[in-house]
Amino acid sequence: MASSTSEFLITARWIVPVVPEGLVLKNHALVIKESIIKDLLPVTLAKEQYPNATAVDLPQHMLTAGLVNTHGHAAMSLLRGYADDRELMDWLSNHIWPVEMKLVDYDFVKDGSTLAVAEMISTGTTCAADTYFFPEAVAEAFTENKFRGQVATPIIQFPNAWAENEGQHIQKGLEFGDSIKDNDLISTAFAPHSPYTVTDKALEQVRIHTEALSLPVHLHLHETLDEVEGAVAKTGKRPIQRMHELGLISESLQTVHMTQLIEQDFELLADKGVHLAHCPESNMKLASGFCPIEMLKKNGVNVAVGTDGAASNNNLDMLEETRSAALLSKAVSADATSVNAFEALSMATINGARLLGLDSKIGSLQKGKQADIIAVDLSGINFQPIHHPVSQLIYTTSGHQVSHTWIGGELLYANNQLTQLDEPRLRAVVEEWRQKIEKVS
Numbered sequence: 001m002a003s004s005t006s007e008f009l010i011t012a013r014w015i016v017p018v019v020p021e022g023l024v025l026k027n028h029a030l031v032i033k034e035s036i037i038k039d040l041l042p043v044t045l046a047k048e049q050y051p052n053a054t055a056v057d058l059p060q061h062m063l064t065a066g067l068v069n070t071h072g073h074a075a076m077s078l079l080r081g082y083a084d085d086r087e088l089m090d091w092l093s094n095h096i097w098p099v100e101m102k103l104v105d106y107d108f109v110k111d112g113s114t115l116a117v118a119e120m121i122s123t124g125t126t127c128a129a130d131t132y133f134f135p136e137a138v139a140e141a142f143t144e145n146k147f148r149g150q151v152a153t154p155i156i157q158f159p160n161a162w163a164e165n166e167g168q169h170i171q172k173g174l175e176f177g178d179s180i181k182d183n184d185l186i187s188t189a190f191a192p193h194s195p196y197t198v199t200d201k202a203l204e205q206v207r208i209h210t211e212a213l214s215l216p217v218h219l220h221l222h223e224t225l226d227e228v229e230g231a232v233a234k235t236g237k238r239p240i241q242r243m244h245e246l247g248l249i250s251e252s253l254q255t256v257h258m259t260q261l262i263e264q265d266f267e268l269l270a271d272k273g274v275h276l277a278h279c280p281e282s283n284m285k286l287a288s289g290f291c292p293i294e295m296l297k298k299n300g301v302n303v304a305v306g307t308d309g310a311a312s313n314n315n316l317d318m319l320e321e322t323r324s325a326a327l328l329s330k331a332v333s334a335d336a337t338s339v340n341a342f343e344a345l346s347m348a349t350i351n352g353a354r355l356l357g358l359d360s361k362i363g364s365l366q367k368g369k370q371a372d373i374i375a376v377d378l379s380g381i382n383f384q385p386i387h388h389p390v391s392q393l394i395y396t397t398s399g400h401q402v403s404h405t406w407i408g409g410e411l412l413y414a415n416n417q418l419t420q421l422d423e424p425r426l427r428a429v430v431e432e433w434r435q436k437i438e439k440v441s
């Protein structure tokens with residue numbers, strides 16, 4: 001059997017490939033060649049067939065697919081814990097937007113996004129969907145640190161440091177899309193902020209451009225009851241209806257939140273193939289409401305998980321978020337069988353990849369896919385005994401148990417240490433930003 005030194009093996013006590021759902025392999029190995037998963041087979045066979053390959057042996061660990069965070073604002077990690085315990089519009093209008101007006105620039109976004117990347121890599125996220133001003137700074141932070149992501153162009157009617165008006169946001173978004181088209185790690189989308197901050201005229205433009213360029217649309221939708229009632233009072237229409245009339249309810253749409261749904265929405269969303277980035281902790285923290293994901297799933301809507309920004313969470317820990325999603329769905333649907341552990345893991349991985357249109361490339365440990373892999377250390381006394389490793393992963397661990405993270409075969413986190421990102425420098429930069437934020441507050 002051919003074997004070359006460019007291949008390496010990762011052996012582990014358990015490998016959970018995600019697809020097919022429910023499969024747990026014991027004492028298996030992944031064979032990685034360059035950025036790709038070349039094979040998945042029992043350890044004994046792997047050592048026979050690939051005698052020259054170097055091996056990373058993880059006897060107490062589970063390997064699974066890298067987690068896909070489907071909604072966030074990475075740069076807002078600099079505002080983690082800045083204005084907690086407030087309702088959404090007070091939080092945004094009186095705290096977040098004023099400080100953003102004063103401080104957000106290219107460097108703020110680059111440094112904040114780097115902080116988020118450090119946290120995501122060290123807690124097992126290997127791909128994230130991001131929406132924020134200066135997407136070129138987000139893309140730079142991701143690319144420099146070999147992190148994968150969908151970096152969307154924000155569109156909002158208020159002037160800000162990045163763009164003056166909706167038209168300029170769209171123009172800059174087109175230029176940004178052009179600039180990343182040869183970047184293997186970065187894809188893009190248009191992200192109108194929400195129905196209440198974007199005009200019909202801009203949304204029509206978004207539909208025309210995204211259809212022409214086959215790009216997704218990423219949109220906060222039906223986040224709160226106020227949003228829906230406000231829209232009905234103003235226009236006589238619920239935002240979903242307005243988006244539908246504008247032609248935006250389609251399989252290209254990645255909706256975020258959707259805590260306020262009625263019976264007729266389920267069928268429409270399922271029929272059109274809309275995807276959902278479910279952010280349960282942000283919804284709970286801002287008292288936005290509960291997204292009925294069991295009903296959406298039953299109707300065939302693709303449900304994935306997102307953390308939202310660290311300013312409303314307050315972390316980017318996808319394992320913790322996924323546990324919240326599973327527990328909350330049981331509570332909201334009054335059904336303890338809702339979102340079992342395997343379904344929860346699928347929501348955090350392959351469903352996220354599907355939402356991003358990247359499911360042929362990432363989201364599971366299958367031959368030919370990118371080697372986006374995490375190892376979770378289950379040796380701690382608090383994880384014993386291990387009857388069902390995937391139950392342990394979802395209901396007992398958090399991102400702190402992630403010990404290794406590979407993206408495209410590149411080991412970016414090993415034995416609980418970032419291998420490439422300069423953490424001391426990052427800490428110093430973040431402290432400078434803390435002082436600047438304090439000064440303008």
Ligand SMILES: [Zn+2]
Pocket residue numbers: 071072073220256308309
């Ligand atoms: Zn958000």
